[in-house]
Amino acid sequence: MADVELVIKDLRGSIEGKEILKGVNLTIKKGEVHALMGPNGSGKSTLAYLLMGHPKYQVDSGEVLYKGENILDMEPDERARNGLFLAFQYPSEIPGVSVSNFLRTALKAKSEASGNGKKGLSIPEFRRKLKEKMTLLQLDDSFASRYLNEGFSGGEKKRMEILQMAMLEPEMAILDETDSGLDIDALRTVAEGVNYCKEAYGMGILLITHYQRILHYIKPDHVHVMFDGRIIASGSSELAEELEAKGYEWLKEAFLAKEEVS
Ligand SMILES: Nc1ncnc2c1ncn2[C@@H]1O[C@H](COP(=O)(O)OP(=O)(O)OP(=O)(O)O)[C@@H](O)[C@H]1O
Numbered sequence: 001m002a003d004v005e006l007v008i009k010d011l012r013g014s015i016e017g018k019e020i021l022k023g024v025n026l027t028i029k030k031g032e033v034h035a036l037m038g039p040n041g042s043g044k045s046t047l048a049y050l051l052m053g054h055p056k057y058q059v060d061s062g063e064v065l066y067k068g069e070n071i072l073d074m075e076p077d078e079r080a081r082n083g084l085f086l087a088f089q090y091p092s093e094i095p096g097v098s099v100s101n102f103l104r105t106a107l108k109a110k111s112e113a114s115g116n117g118k119k120g121l122s123i124p125e126f127r128r129k130l131k132e133k134m135t136l137l138q139l140d141d142s143f144a145s146r147y148l149n150e151g152f153s154g155g156e157k158k159r160m161e162i163l164q165m166a167m168l169e170p171e172m173a174i175l176d177e178t179d180s181g182l183d184i185d186a187l188r189t190v191a192e193g194v195n196y197c198k199e200a201y202g203m204g205i206l207l208i209t210h211y212q213r214i215l216h217y218i219k220p221d222h223v224h225v226m227f228d229g230r231i232i233a234s235g236s237s238e239l240a241e242e243l244e245a246k247g248y249e250w251l252k253e254a255f256l257a258k259e260e261v262s
């Protein structure tokens with residue numbers, strides 16, 4: 001089998017005719033944590049949506065390979081069944097669908113698609129797993145029967161995204177500002193949930209964030225900075241510390257100066 005890695009090659013993409021991504025290159029291997037930082041509006045969420053196949057976003061050129069296959073031809077659900085997961089910056093409310101039903105349906109779809117003849121979890125097995133993961137994320141039992149995200153606080157929605165991830169056990173997860181809006185304790189809980197997935201089944205992670213704080217808990221192997229639809233700098237976790245101290249201006253200036261010369 002091909003390596004479990006996500007390879008983004010010179011990806012260009014737009015929304016409603018406006019070019020946002022202007023050639024993104026990035027490779028994420030199983031088990032690696034890549035932090036993606038960068039100013040507001042630089043295209044981070046656009047990249048996340050394009051990778052998951054959101055219909056509003058258009059791929060103009062480039063390639064995205066996952067386990068050696070071009071995923072840009074796949075429907076969003078097919079990408080998910082292949083092991084990709086996106087935690088949204090702004091999770092949607094789904095009135096009428098309980099957390100427990102939603103997760104059971106999603107898990108069933110995943111096990112049916114795996115085509116290995118294995119039946120999905122039995123109801124008691126599912127309940128046990130849900131309980132275990134909810135405890136991990138310190139979510140009260142009552143959340144299981146509530147409608148998905150309806151009336152959830154900002155932080156609760158974020159924890160719910162991580163619960164979905166912990167239940168679905170993806171191989172590669174894109175977490176879009178999962179840390180924003182979390183209180184100090186919830187941040188640690190969410191980070192523990194993410195680290196659990198990383199350790200338990202070697203999940204690869206693209207962690208989109210504005211703050212170095214979460215990177216104290218989820219140690220990045222690489223840090224990238226996006227600006228104007230491109231990755232303009234990459235480095236180790238020290239880069240995140242440098243950004244915290246100096247902001248983005250120095251990187252932008254260096255990038256623009258280089259653009260001018262070429
Ligand atoms: N429908 C649209 N029409 C035109 N421009 C759009 C549309 N939707 C998004 N954009 C623009 O795309 C750019 C990239 O947005 P994106 O959400 O990817 O940024 P981001 O890096 O995730 O920012 P943030 O850090 O604030 O979350 C922004 O300038 C945004 O205004």
Ligand SMILES: [Mg+2]
Pocket residue numbers: 044045046089176
């Ligand atoms: Mg965003």
